[in-house]
Amino acid sequence: MRDFWGFLLILFVIAAFLRIDFFFYILYLFAGLAVITHWWTRRSIRGLEFRRTYQHRAFLGEVLTTRLVVRNTDWLPIPWVRIHESLPLALASPAFISRAVSLWPGESLEINYTLDCRRRGLYRLGPVNLNTGDLFGFGDTSAGENQPHYVTVYPKIVPLARLRLPSRSPFVSLPYRQRLFEDPSRVRGVRPYQMGDSPRHIHWTATAAVGELLVKQYEPAIALETLVLLNLGKESYDARWLYNASETGIVVAASILYHLAQAGQSVGLMVNGYDPLTQAAPQPLPPARGQAALMRGLDILARVEVAPAQPLLEWARRAASDLAWGSTVVLVTPTEPPDLAGLWLHLKRAGFSPVLILTQGPPNGAARQLGIPVSVIPYESEVGDLAGL
Amino acid sequence: MVDEVAVQFADRARPFLVATMFACVMESVALLIQAFLPDWNAIYAVVAIFLISLEAFYATRTAQRLRLSGRDRWIFRLSEWTVILLALKLGPYATRGLDALAADFAAWEADLATLFNLEFIIVLALAAFTWMESGDVARWLDDLTQPTEAGFNPYLSLSAIQSLFFVGGVLLVIAAGLTQVGLQSVLRQDRPPVGGVILNVLIYFVSGLLLLSQARMEVLHTQWRVSRVDIGAGIRSRWVGLGLATLIVVAVLALLLPTRYSVGVLDVAAGVLRALGNVGLMIGYGLNFLLFLILGLFTMLLSLFLGRSTGEAMPPPAPPVLPAAPPPTATPDWLSLLRSLLFWLVTTGILGYALAQFIGARREWWLSLAQHRSLGWLVRLLLSFWTQSKAVAVRAGVAVRQRLAQARRAIPTPPPAWLRLNSLSPRELVMYFYLSTARRAEESGLPRGRSQTAREYSERLQSTLPEGEADVTTLTEAFEAARYSAHAVGREDTARPRRSWERLRKLLRGRAPEE
Structure with missing residues (x-):
């Protein structure tokens, strides 16, 4: 309050000079008011307790209801407090909730709001800022939240059936490798004979019954190990297509991850972007089965952002170095640079099954020449056209 | 609904608060003037000032509401002042009677200059000052509710109201003090202190504080409205009640002080x-x-x-001769x-x-004074002393805070085993579970290192007790939240750590100490 302290000094001088008891009383009244309101304000802010209840993870399109409860735990009332909750702009409009209330001792305020999860990502909720003060204008004080709260919105997942791929093994276009993973003791059906099929797999009884050559189909005995390599290196993207191509790549990776995990297969994920949570490159996830591995992968895909990264060739070569022989390596990248041919040769020689999915530019033909399945998915809406694999 | 009533009440009460404050100042000023002019009618002046303040308040609001400007505004103000002048001149005759009015009227007819006698001139000057300031206060109070975007600054208006309140307070205190002490004995230092309550001073400051509280509320409401803050019901009504309660509490506490x-x-x-x-x-x-x-x-x-001494006791020594006592002095009880x-x-x-x-x-003032040719050295010296003292105080404060922080960071000792767990707060309970587990683990040969963090220690426990991995994690996380975060810990937050503590206790009991 402007002029307050000057006024107190003058009041003291007059009171002392004129020796009037009542002026000392007025002096105490003002000084007491300043001291008590200061103490009360500090106490009020310390006595405010807030608790946020929310779902930490959500899928795209979900609407999350979040509850923020602010409670006065002190035995003194709080004349006024302004509660300001910052919200992520991508999920809420306006990007804040602001309330001003007065709270009696023990009284609480419940603020409910919804978050429209329309874009994948890691979003910070809050911080909650509390601002309170006295009734006479001596001063305000504020406090904020230290611990960050995050909501993870998973990327869109397209069911593999829509991708026109067999639901149990998406990489059947490599029949010559299939026998390595089949258990001849577990027949799951028959199909017409094709050139290249082993005569040992011919189902003679069925052939005799039907009158045409039929071969046995077996359950996979060894889980197919797949590693999805998602290239989010900024250098690989054309600035005009950066957002679209990177988001499409993330959707493709998430869909493959989801499908393979649902099929009970081991799947891993490596991304060379930037994880805002760890503020570093995302942790590589080696191939693993189960829901937990899938959630870890989706968590990374929800958060990851395009960022400058090490050269694609070097990164991909290193990423595949620990894989088991025969694993499938799915590279999701915007374009196919000419020097990628070296990577394909390396992967094939190492015994892997490489697959290339492009999210921006047309293929330069090198991968196809080497017999590597290639698919171009420039838009999210075209993910269903992944038929070339 | 309650808020609407509070708004209406506050809006109607404000002009009366302002008028009361002006009247309170005027009472002391009038009594001081009366010391020089014994025939002067002080009561009349106080009543006149109260009414003029009210009139000015409402007239300013009316002029603003009608958006008067130019000629219309002049006509409005001139007619207002004609009425004020007439009222001020004729007002005293309400007590003096019509005969006095007739006698004075004859004198005015003879010489118009007799209209303006000293009493009237003084009242007129005080009325003009009150009229201007009351109008200003009315404008400032209205500006408090205007948003900054519309060219208003509610904070400047608030500041102006505060300044006027303090200036008025100083004037009042001086006038009331001189009146109480008496002009003849102001400079006499041997006069006794003056006791008792000075009612108009008390009313002025209480009314002023209530007005400042209202002004503060309006500024905040304007700020919230502009920032699109959802204002909860009941703030206004509670504001008035809490403001009054605060004033009463402080007033009672101040009474206890000498x-x-x-x-x-x-x-x-x-x-x-x-x-x-x-x-x-x-x-x-x-x-x-x-x-x-x-x-x-x-x-x-x-x-x-050793048995009793058979010898005779030594005679006691003769008491020393004391010096004569000094004459008694008046020592305070x-x-x-x-x-x-x-x-x-x-x-x-x-x-x-x-x-x-x-x-x-007012640091800028001192800095500009430091540039002064003759006084600069003194101000610079004082500033240097001030800066040094402040730095010492800040350093001392930092040192104290650091010490306190160190004390808080120190690894807490577990509460004694005999204490009743129900008597602990939820936070203390969570910390007890963790520290009790740490103590048991130490007894089992898994001591926690002095510099080991809770998380580092949990890794060690998890590697040695894989079957209790989840419980160690739960307990450590709960401990960290209770020990280091400012978040409140409720009773419901103690259930999970309690279960983990119980399971780990069993696990640690069945474990032989490591060699």
């Missing part, structure tokens, strides 16, 4: 030192007594073993000393803090 001193500051210091000396003396006597008691017991025991000590402590504290705030808020 408002006069009977012992000077140096005598108080001497008295305090004397009291401290007496306390030291008492402690010395007490220790002496204890020593004699122990020695007496020891002597008694010795006499039991302890109650006066205590009251005076409290008085000096409170006033010195207020004065020191007010001075520090006053100087700190």
Whole structure:
């Protein structure tokens, strides 16, 4: 309050000079008011307790209801407090909730709001800022939240059936490798004979019954190990297509991850972007089965952002170095640079099954020449056209 | 609904609060003028000022509402002042009677200059000042509700109201003080202190504080409205109640403090030192007594073993001749000393803090004064002293805070085993579970290192007790939240750590200490 302290000094001088008891009383009244309101304000802010209840993870399109409860735990009332909750702009409009209330001792305020999860990502909720003060204008004080709260919105997942791929093994276009993973003791059906099929797999009884050559189909005995390599290196993207191509790549990776995990297969994920949570490159996830591995992968895909990264060739070569022989390596990248041919040769020689999915530019033909399945998915809406694999 | 009533009430009460404040100032000023002009009608002046303040308040609002400007505005104001002049001139005749009016009227007919006698001129000057300032206050109060975007600054208006309140307060205190003390004895320092309540001073400051509280509320509401803050119901009504309650509490507390001193500051210091000396003396006597008691017991025991002395006791020495006692001086009784000590402590504290705030808020003034040719050296010296003192105070504060933080960071010792868990707060309970587990783990040969963090220790426990991995994680996380976060820990937050603590206790019981 402007002029307050000057006024107190003058009041003291007059009171002392004129020796009037009542002026000392007025002096105490003002000084007491300043001291008590200061103490009360500090106490009020310390006595405010807030608790946020929310779902930490959500899928795209979900609407999350979040509850923020602010409670006065002190035995003194709080004349006024302004509660300001910052919200992520991508999920809420306006990007804040602001309330001003007065709270009696023990009284609480419940603020409910919804978050429209329309874009994948890691979003910070809050911080909650509390601002309170006295009734006479001596001063305000504020406090904020230290611990960050995050909501993870998973990327869109397209069911593999829509991708026109067999639901149990998406990489059947490599029949010559299939026998390595089949258990001849577990027949799951028959199909017409094709050139290249082993005569040992011919189902003679069925052939005799039907009158045409039929071969046995077996359950996979060894889980197919797949590693999805998602290239989010900024250098690989054309600035005009950066957002679209990177988001499409993330959707493709998430869909493959989801499908393979649902099929009970081991799947891993490596991304060379930037994880805002760890503020570093995302942790590589080696191939693993189960829901937990899938959630870890989706968590990374929800958060990851395009960022400058090490050269694609070097990164991909290193990423595949620990894989088991025969694993499938799915590279999701915007374009196919000419020097990628070296990577394909390396992967094939190492015994892997490489697959290339492009999210921006047309293929330069090198991968196809080497017999590597290639698919171009420039838009999210075209993910269903992944038929070339 | 309650808020709407509060808004209407506050809106209607404000003009009366302002008018009351002007009337309170005017009462002391009028009494002071009456000391020079004994025939002057002070009551009439106070009533006139109260009514003029009210009139000015409503007239300003009306002019603003009608958006009067140019010629219309002049006509409005001139007609207003014609009425005010007539009322001021004719008002005193309400008590003096029509005969006096007729007599004066004859005099005015003879000489128009007699209209403006000294009494009328003084009232007119005070009325003009009140009229202008009341109009300003009305405008400022209305500006408090206007958003900044519309070219208004509610904070400037608030600041103007505060300044006027303090300036008016100083004027009132001076006028009331001179009236109470008497002009003849102002400079006499041997006069006794003046006691009693000065009602108009009390009413002025209470009304002013209520007005400032209202103004503060309006500024906040305007700020919230502009920032699209959802304003909860009940703030306005609670504001008024809490403001009044705060004032009453502080007023009662201030009543408990001494408002006069009977012992000077140096005598108080001497008295305090004397009291401290007496306390030291008492402690010395007490220790002496204890020593004699122990020695007496020891002597008694010795006499039991060694037998009684048969020799005759030595005669007591003759008492020394004491010097003649000094003549008795008037020493203050302890109650006066205590009251005076409290008085000096409170006033010195207020004065020191007010001075520090006053100087700190006007740093630019001092810096510009430091450039002055003749006084610059003195101001620079004072500034240097001030800066150095402040730096020392800041350093001391930082050191104290660091010490406190270190004390808080120190690894807490587990509560004793005999304590009742139900008597602990949820936070303490969670910490107890963790520390109890750590103690049991230590007894089982898994001690926690002095510099080991809770998380590092949990890794060690998890590697040694894989079956309790989840419980160790739960307990560690709960401990970290209870120990290091400012978040509240409720009873419901203790259930999971309690289960983990129980399971780990069983696990650790069945584990032999490591060699």
